[in-house]
Every structure is written in structure tokens, then in C-alpha cells.
Amino acid sequence: MYQAKAYSAASATAELAATSIPRRATTPRDVQIEILFCGICHSDLHAVRDEWNSVMPTVYPIVPGHEIVGRVTQVGSEVSNFKPGDLVGVGCLVDSDHDCPSCNNNVEQFCPDAVFTYNAPDQHGTAPVTYGGYSESIVVDERFVLKVPENLQLAGVAPLLCAGITTYSPIRRWGDIQGKKVGVVGLGGLGHMGVKFAKAFGAFVTVFTTSPRKREDALRLGADEVIVSTDPEQMQAQAGSFAFILDTVAAEHDINAYLGMLGLDGNLTLVGAPETPYAVSAFALLFGRKSLSGSLIGGIAETQEMLDFCGAHNITSDVEVIPIQQINQAYQRLAKADVKYRFSIDMASLK
Numbered sequence: 304m305y306q307a308k309a310y311s312a313a314s315a316t317a318e319l320a321a322t323s324i325p326r327r328a329t330t331p332r333d334v335q336i337e338i339l340f341c342g343i344c345h346s347d348l349h350a351v352r353d354e355w356n357s358v359m360p361t362v363y364p365i366v367p368g369h370e371i372v373g374r375v376t377q378v379g380s381e382v383s384n385f386k387p388g389d390l391v392g393v394g395c396l397v398d399s400d401h402d403c404p405s406c407n408n409n410v411e412q413f414c415p416d417a418v419f420t421y422n423a424p425d426q427h428g429t430a431p432v433t434y435g436g437y438s439e440s441i442v443v444d445e446r447f448v449l450k451v452p453e454n455l456q457l458a459g460v461a462p463l464l465c466a467g468i469t470t471y472s473p474i475r476r477w478g479d480i481q482g483k484k485v486g487v488v489g490l491g492g493l494g495h496m497g498v499k500f501a502k503a504f505g506a507f508v509t510v511f512t513t514s515p516r517k518r519e520d521a522l523r524l525g526a527d528e529v530i531v532s533t534d535p536e537q538m539q540a541q542a543g544s545f546a547f548i549l550d551t552v553a554a555e556h557d558i559n560a561y562l563g564m565l566g567l568d569g570n571l572t573l574v575g576a577p578e579t580p581y582a583v584s585a586f587a588l589l590f591g592r593k594s595l596s597g598s599l600i601g602g603i604a605e606t607q608e609m610l611d612f613c614g615a616h617n618i619t620s621d622v623e624v625i626p627i628q629q630i631n632q633a634y635q636r637l638a639k640a641d642v643k644y645r646f647s648i649d650m651a652s653l654k
């Protein structure tokens with residue numbers, strides 16, 4: 304075991320502050336990684352403030368961060384896929400049971416024994432719970448370490464490990480969207496990645512937004528058009544014309560309005576999770592044989608595929624890079640959705 308510098312929160316109301324945390328000595332299957340950048344996901348904020356207490360209560364101190372990119376510093380004796388110096392990533396998962404239907408189908412995120420990167424019981428007993436990426440280093444089983452293409456700008460790679468795979472997976476699974484009309488609801492950390500992926504897969508991409516001032520940015524990110532969702536005329540004009548809509552909004556909104564935008568056999572996939580249940584009109588699904596789905600990050604193989612795709616298409620997240628000392632201000636701004644489109648912590652600032 305060794306000590307690593309990190310930032311943690313001591314309670315739901317405490318600010319994040321510098322600390323040091325135990326990391327396990329590298330086991331034969333482990334990869335030790337020096338963290339270069341870590342993205343700030345909205346989940347980090349929820350977890351630090353214990354806002355998901357009913358589902359997964361936070362154990363303090365918490366070290367958040369599951370959008371990790373770094374360099375391998377050490378590998379265990381049985382590690383075959385990585386060597387010191389390799390550029391790697393770690394996302395929301397650091398382990399699973401490797402032996403259930405989900406694991407066998409490469410969807411480890413649904414494994415009943417999936418171990419999340421932070422705030423999950425630590426199977427190795429290094430600490431009560433796993434500690435995430437707001438740290439100078441991390442030790443992870445090689446099966447949950449991803450290869451990162453060398454040609455990408457690293458600060459913008461970090462958010463691919465959560466925001467990237469969360470949006471890539473449902474778009475990819477839906478099928479061939481080449482030349483089809485695809486909608487992305489919301490233009491935040493998730494939405495801006497959805498636009499980039501849908502465009503890269505050849506779709507005609509429409510952003511639905513409540514704020515007309517996001518129009519220019521949406522077009523810059525690759526959208527072909529923007530619909531202001533609060534304008535009934537703009538919505539009505541394109542009703543029934545979409546093949547697929549990715550809904551990234553975590554605030555309450557009228558989902559039936561978007562179901563109405565879908566054409567025959569159209570699908571709306573949710574990746575945002577409002578607190579209160581949606582009221583879904585059955586008629587909105589019956590007419591046009593439409594479907595409503597959800598999606599949660601992606602498995603390890605698919606996350607690797609996504610990173611390779613990003614390397615080939617030069618896709619990264621639009622980030623604002625901050626030193627870790629500005630983490631609390633960043634959280635305040637994140638709570639107000641005041642970031643374009645993801646914060647990425649430069650871990651050199653922790654040294």
C-alpha cells in the first residue's frame with residue numbers, strides 16, 4: 304500500500320479539500336496509473352452532496368472522479384495488455400465478477416457485482432470504499448483499463464470515459480443512422496457529445512433546446528439545425544420526422560412532446576434521470592409503433608470501441624481545464640450548468 308495525493312469531501316456540506324489516500328500495492332493483474340486529467344461529471348456533484356442517498360448513499364470521505372486519463376507507471380506480473388508509459392483511461396467501472404450473464408455479454412455495467420470507480424465497497428480492503436480520479440494515481444485491474452489513442456488532446460479525452468460512452472452506446476446500438484434524422488435533447492456535457500457522435504455516424508442532427516442562444520454553439524459542434532422546444536410552431540413543423548432521439552436532460556420535461564417528434568418505429572432513448580417519474584402517454588407510443596428506452600454508460604469492450612472511434616474521427620469533449628484548487632468554484636458553476644461543456648482537472652496542479 305502507498306499514499307496518494309487526492310481531493311476529498313468529508314461530508315455532504317463540506318467543500319472538497321486536499322488529502323492523502325491509500326492505494327493498494329499493484330497485484331499481478333493490476334495497472335498503476337499516473338492520472339493526467341480527470342473530468343468532472345454531474346454524478347460527482349450528486350455523490351459529494353449525497354443527493355442519491357436513497358439509491359447509493361455516500362460514504363465519507365469521498366474522492367469522486369470517473370473520467371480518468373493517464374499514463375501507466377507500473378504493471379503486475381500477469382498483465383499482458385499494458386506496459387509502463389502507455390496512455391490509458393478508466394471510466395465508471397473498476398471491477399465486476401467476470402462471471403454473470405451481463406459480464407459474459409460485455410455489459411459489465413449491469414453486473415450485480417459491478418464495482419464503481421468511487422463510493423463502492425473496496426474488494427481489496429484498501430479503504431472502506433473505492434476512491435476515484437481526483438487523485439495523482441489509481442490502481443485498477445487491467446480488464447477495466449482502456450487504451451487511449453495517442454493523437455487526441457488529453458484534457459478533452461477524460462470526459463469520453465463517462466459522457467462519451469453514455470451517448471455513444473445508445474446511438475451505436477440503435478443501428479445505422481446514416482442520412483437519418485436524429486435529435487439530441489439538451490446541449491450540456493452529454494448533449495454536446497451526442498451531437499458529435501451522431502454527426503460522425505452520418506446523421507442529420509437536430510438539437511432541441513429551450514435556449515435560443517445555444518443555436519450558434521450547436522451548429523459549431525456539428526448540428527445541422529436547432530429547434531427551440533418551447534416554440535410550438537417549430538416543434539409542430541417537424542413532428543413525426545425523427546428516426547431516433549437521444550434525450551440527455553436530467554430536469555423534468557414533457558417527454559410526450561418528443562415522442563411526437565418521432566416517425567414510424569422511432570425510438571427515444573433516455574440517458575438523463577429526473578427525480579420524478581415521467582408521465583408517458585400510451586397513445587404517443589401506440590401511434591407509430593414507437594419505443595422508449597434507457598441506457599447506462601457502456602461495457603468495457605464498447606468503451607474501447609468508442610475511444611478508437613474518437614481516435615479515428617478526432618473527437619474529444621469541449622472542456623474548460625482547471626487546476627484542482629478551483630474544484631469548489633467549478634462545482635458551483637456546474638450546479639448552474641455554467642460550463643462549456645465539461646470541466647477537466649489538470650492533475651499536474653495536485654503535485
Ligand SMILES: [Zn+2]
Pocket residue numbers: 344345346347369395465466
Ligand atoms: Zn459520469
Ligand SMILES: [Zn+2]
Pocket residue numbers: 399400401402403404405406407411414415416417
Ligand atoms: Zn458480472
